[in-house]
Structure formats: C-alpha cells, structure tokens
Amino acid sequence: MTALLSVNNLTRRFGRRAAVDAVSFEIAPGEILGVVGPGGSGKSILFDCILGRLAPSAGEVRLDGRPVTGMRARDMSRLGVARTFQRAQLFPQLTVRDNLIAAGQERRGSLWSRLVGPPDAGLADTAAEMIAFFRLDGLAVQTAGNLSEGQQKLLDIAMAFMARPRLVVLDEPATDLDETVREPLRERLRAINAQAGTTFVIIERNLDFMASLVTHLLVLAEGRVVALGDVQSVLASGMLASDDG
C-alpha cells in the first residue's frame, strides 16, 4: 500500500542550527502515529513544516505520492488534511454550531452554491452529530468565546473533523484537558479511526494518553529521529525511558 503521508529528509535550519534534521517517516492509511520528544526537540517545527506554515530548508512532504511541500494550509485542507491546535483556535464571536459549519463549509459545493444555497451549507446535521460526539451538548448556540478552556479545546478538535478529512494532525490534544475528559476524547479518536479509517499524526506530551492510542511512535531528540516503529517495539527499545517531554 502506498503511504498516505511520506516525509523525506525534512530539514529546517535556523541559522546554523538544524531544528529539524533530516527527518523521514511514512504513514499508511488508518495508522495513528505519535510524535514524542522533550521540549525543544523540534516536534512543533516538524508539524509546521509538514502543514506548510514554515518552509523547510530541505526535504519534501508527499501526500498520496504527490509533493505538497510548503503548500498553503487551505490547499492542504482541500486535499483532506485537517489539523487541531495546541491552544484552541476558534472563531470566538461565532456560535459553537457556526464554528463547526465554518470548518466544513468550504468542502461543500462551489463558491456560487455557497452563496445561493442553504445558510448551513447542509452541515447542520453533521454539526449536531459533532456536538454530541465531542460532548458539547447544550452549547450549540453558545458563543465559542464564552466556553471554558476545556470546551474550547474540544471544539477545536471537533472542527478538524467537520470536513471528513483523511488525515488529521493533532497538536497536543490532551493538553489543557481535564482527566475526566481525556479518556472520552481518546475513545472518540479511536472510534473515528476505527469507523472512518481516518489517519492521525499526534504530538502529545502526555505519554499515557498517547501510548494506548497510537499504533506507531516516532521519538525525536534535537531534531533527529532516534526511534521509529510500531508502538510495542519503540516502547520495548527503552528510547522513551528518559523522556517526559
């Protein structure tokens, strides 16, 4: 099977220092890859290079074998790549429902049909499902800016799924979340992966959250890959022993 996402020798230098140094990995459809490493190991910069927010100094990113290196975020979104943010990025003045619809509407119909068609772009039901699925019940017409931090984070994650993406890149999904919400969130992500076959790449500092969710692990240190493989073999290798990130 061809890889959904392949990253080849991706390097990003700041001056002489390589924050990301010749990183390569592949993900097949349906896999869940966790990226771990201590603070400053280059996780976030790696993410930014993959998602086109930073131009890599060298190397390339391919989606379905097509080069997408440095592609704009909205073009990546059109190809079925969605992302979540470490600190929730919402449209604070819009309601929860409108945040969700805004996150999915651009993949529905043409520009013209979005003007003359229904105001909800036919996404009201999907938004309602997401609201129930991510435990935001009763908050549909709340303004997103008025939600609690944890609810904002859940909304941020829910938004990534509105366009039925093939690949979702999650930036520290469990951070800022209450213990009581973490477990359900993990369950939800696992369910989406199982039902829709959605592929995930996850950065997470919380190893407990990560270990029981991912199928594969990539360990970064000082910008380099120090371990990569299925989750059992990486955990067995002891490369994570000193890592708490």
Place this chain on the structure above:
Amino acid sequence: MNPATLRYAAAGIGALVLIALPLGLPDYSHYVLSLWALTTIAAIGLNLTFGYVGQISLGQAAFVGIGAYVTALLTTRGWPLLAAYVLAFAACFALGSGLGYPALRARRPLLPFITLAFGTFVFLVFRNEDWLTGGIYGINRVPRPSLFGLSTAAPLGFYYFCLFNLVVVTAAVWWLRRSPWGRAFAALRANPLRAEAVGIDTRLYTLIAIALGAALGGVAGVLYAALLQYVDPTPFSLTMSVSLLLMVVMGGSGRSLGPFLGAAAAVVLPEGLRFAQNYYLLGYALAVILLMAFWPAGLMGLFDRLLTMVMKLSAASAKAPP
C-alpha cells in the same frame, strides 16, 4: 417572541415608518431622505469592506462618482437606467477587485493607500477629461426613470424609488450575511489562521467583500445622478470617502443597521439642526471623537447597552415584590 421574529417585526415596522415618514413633509425633505437612502447604500457597501472583512477603503467616493457619471453619460444618450445599473455595478466590482488584488498580496495593509490614490485619480479624470465628463461643468439634464409606467420625476416618487433600492440592497446583504459567505467573512475576520486551516480562502473572500462594497458604491452613484439630475466632480472627493467611512464607524462597523444610523447622523440630522449652522459640524466631529472614545462599537453598540440596561431593569422590577 424569539429574537428572530422580533427582528423581522422590527424590520417591518422600520420599513413602514420609512414609507409613511415623508407624507405631509415638504419636497425638500423628500430630497434629504432620498439622499439619506442612497448614502446608506454607499455606507452599506463600505461596511462590507471595513466592517465585515476589516479592510479600509479611502476610495468609496470614487465608486459613487463612477456610478453617477456612468448614469449621466448613458441616460443622457437615451439608454435606460437599467443599463446604468448593470454597467456601474460591473465596472465598480471589477475596479474594486483590481485594487484589492495587489493590496492583499502584501502583508502590510496597503488598501488605504491604493484606494486613496485611486480616488484622486478618478477625481482628476472627472475634472480634467472634458470630452467625456464635461470637466468642471459636469453633465446636465440627467433624466429620472419611470418604473412600470410610474414616473419618479416628483421628489416623493423618487424617494420611494430610492427606498425600493435600499430595501433590495438590504435584503441582498442580509442574505449574503447569513449565507456561508457571511460566515466566511466573520471567520476570516475573527481568526485568519484557523480560517485558512479549515480551507477558507481568506484572500478570495476578502477580495469579494471589497469588490461588492465598491459595486454598492456604484449603485449609490446611479441614484445620486438621478436625484440631482446633474453631476460634477466636486462631491466625489476624499471628503466624501472619509465621511462615508465615519458613518460606518459611527453607526457601528460590522453591524447591519450601522450604516442606516451613521448615514442618518451625517445626512438627516444636519437638516434638523440647521439653526446650529456651522456649529453642527463642530458638534458632529466632537460626537465622533466621544463616541469612539467611550463606545467604539458606535451607535449600535450604544443601542445594545441601552437595551441590556432596560432588560435588566425590567427583569429586576419583575422580580421585586409588589
């Protein structure tokens, strides 16, 4: 009553008031109200550009001017007013996107400077190209249209014609606002990073808002030419652009009703306060400063506050024992 029903009811009452308002008033007030209606249309356009997507245009007067000159040139040569609408709308839409495109490619806010230069350029074309525009003498005898056999030559008839235009524009913008386009405008204004991440083409939508804003300026110009039945370059200067921008800000930028209030404060109020003469402008300038200092959300923001206060008071009195 739920808020949506309340809003429709308020809109209906507002429309009835605007229909009944001029009855019994002298012709001159019909002229002032017509001017208010078309100024509101120009301000609604600018509200799209500034209020909805946050871009500052200092060239709205140029678009109003283009609409007015297109109308004068076409209708004095026997073309129907409909042709003027189509051409003014299309020309201003195209020019608006032409100006917006380079402005949005840069990271810095360039649109104010580009539109400022454009406004000056257009003004000079109006004034200096005598062969086309009649130079400082302008173009005379712009006819007023007939609609379904009804003439709008009389001031009252023309006011209703302007009001009809205002209703159509308001309905169109209302539709736009509640469509996915409106949501995209709000989203890109609130958080461009997230908007791009969910696939919203922020540049394209911003450009659409700028172009539509310019096109509504053109529509206002069509009415302006037919109202005065005469066009000359003088009104279409930077002063008009700035004053339209002030109307949007004063009314409450990004609010649907903002342009109505802003235009009323700038066009209708001075007529009521004629006795104040030159002090009116002084007071107006002062009012804008005070409003911006204390209620940056404009008159609509002030209105919201009062409404909340009244609702709190009534809730408190309902709770209080008899």
